[in-house]
Amino acid sequence: MHTIPLTAIEVVREFWRLMASNDFHSVGAVLADDYTLDWPQSNERIRGKERFATVNAEYPSSGFWTFTVNRIIGSDSEVVSDVSVTDGVQSANAISFFTVVDGKIARQVEFWPEPYPAPGNRKHLVERIQ
Amino acid sequence: MHTIPLTAIEVVREFWRLMASNDFHSVGAVLADDYTLDWPQSNERIRGKERFATVNAEYPSSGFWTFTVNRIIGSDSEVVSDVSVTDGVQSANAISFFTVVDGKIARQVEFWPEPYPAPGNRKHLVERIQ
Numbered sequence: 699m700h701t702i703p704l705t706a707i708e709v710v711r712e713f714w715r716l717m718a719s720n721d722f723h724s725v726g727a728v729l730a731d732d733y734t735l736d737w738p739q740s741n742e743r744i745r746g747k748e749r750f751a752t753v754n755a756e757y758p759s760s761g762f763w764t765f766t767v768n769r770i771i772g773s774d775s776e777v778v779s780d781v782s783v784t785d786g787v788q789s790a791n792a793i794s795f796f797t798v799v800d801g802k803i804a805r806q807v808e809f810w811p812e813p814y815p816a817p818g819n820r821k822h823l824v825e826r827i828q
Numbered sequence: 829m830h831t832i833p834l835t836a837i838e839v840v841r842e843f844w845r846l847m848a849s850n851d852f853h854s855v856g857a858v859l860a861d862d863y864t865l866d867w868p869q870s871n872e873r874i875r876g877k878e879r880f881a882t883v884n885a886e887y888p889s890s891g892f893w894t895f896t897v898n899r900i901i902g903s904d905s906e907v908v909s910d911v912s913v914t915d916g917v918q919s920a921n922a923i924s925f926f927t928v929v930d931g932k933i934a935r936q937v938e939f940w941p942e943p944y945p946a947p948g949n950r951k952h953l954v955e956r957i958q
Contacts, residue, residue: 736957738921738941738957739941739942739943739944740943740944740945740946740947741943741946741956741957741958742946742950742954742955742956742957743954743955743956743957744953744954745955749953749954752953753950753953753954756949756950756953757950758949769925771901771902771903771906771907771908771925772901772903773901773902773903776901777901778901778908778925780925791868791939793923793939793941795899795901795908795910809921809923809939809941810941810944811868811869811923811939811940811941811942812869812941812942812944813869813870813871814869814870814940814942815870816870816871816872817870819886819888820872820883820886820887823874823879823882823883823886824872824873824874824879824883825872825873825875826871826872826873827866827868827871827872827873828871
């Protein structure tokens with residue numbers, strides 16, 4: 699008996715399901731041996747499952763992290779997700795680009811866009827989203 | 829004689845090609861009549877081709893805008909692009925989620941992640957990307 703390989707989107711859904719456990723070592727199950735995570739905004743690269751788990755486990759937190767997948771889009775090997783993250787005090791939004799190879803995430807490039815005030819000079823051209 | 833409809837990714841490539849002309853009215857050719865552009869970080873929505881063109885044309889600039897498509901990923905109707913934008917003085921990065929309906933962009937949700945300093949407390953776990 700053999701199992702049907704997960705699609706790239708299914709692998710990324712599994713990534714976020716495992717993240718939601720807050721056991722960041724468990725996420726290694728979907729990461730390739732040569733996994734890298736890039737945060738281009740701070741010019742940081744995290745290499746490998748072990749460091750990935752440690753960075754997440756050591757991130758200052760007020761409790762349990764919850765993850766809401768707002769959107770997930772993918773092709774055969776490339777997937778993008780838009781995920782809201784909160785520990786009840788801090789809230790952030792992650793836009794993550796995943797490259798999936800042989801059912802594992804080989805590469806993740808992640809952006810963390812922050813709120814900013816709407817410029818006054820285009821006020822007459824825009825409306826509020828909510 | 830009839831033309832083969834563009835795929836969603838081709839429509840988005842055409843969007844960026846037209847943006848590169850800096851004639852922002854020309855971009856209307858790939859926008860649906862009920863087009864909306866959302867900037868969630870500033871809670872701004874731009875509705876329609878006319879306002880889209882005006883917001884872009886009136887954005888403070890030092891000259892000609894150039895656009896570099898770093899990455900583009902899509903499915904049948906959903907496309908994401910990661911694009912670098914510069915006028916030679918200002919530089920920014922746009923992550924844009926497009927919904928394409930009948931060969932036109934109906935909805936665009938766009939994020940502008942900004943650089944931030946790498947936290948010192950994870951310095952031992954990361955390397956620089958470049």
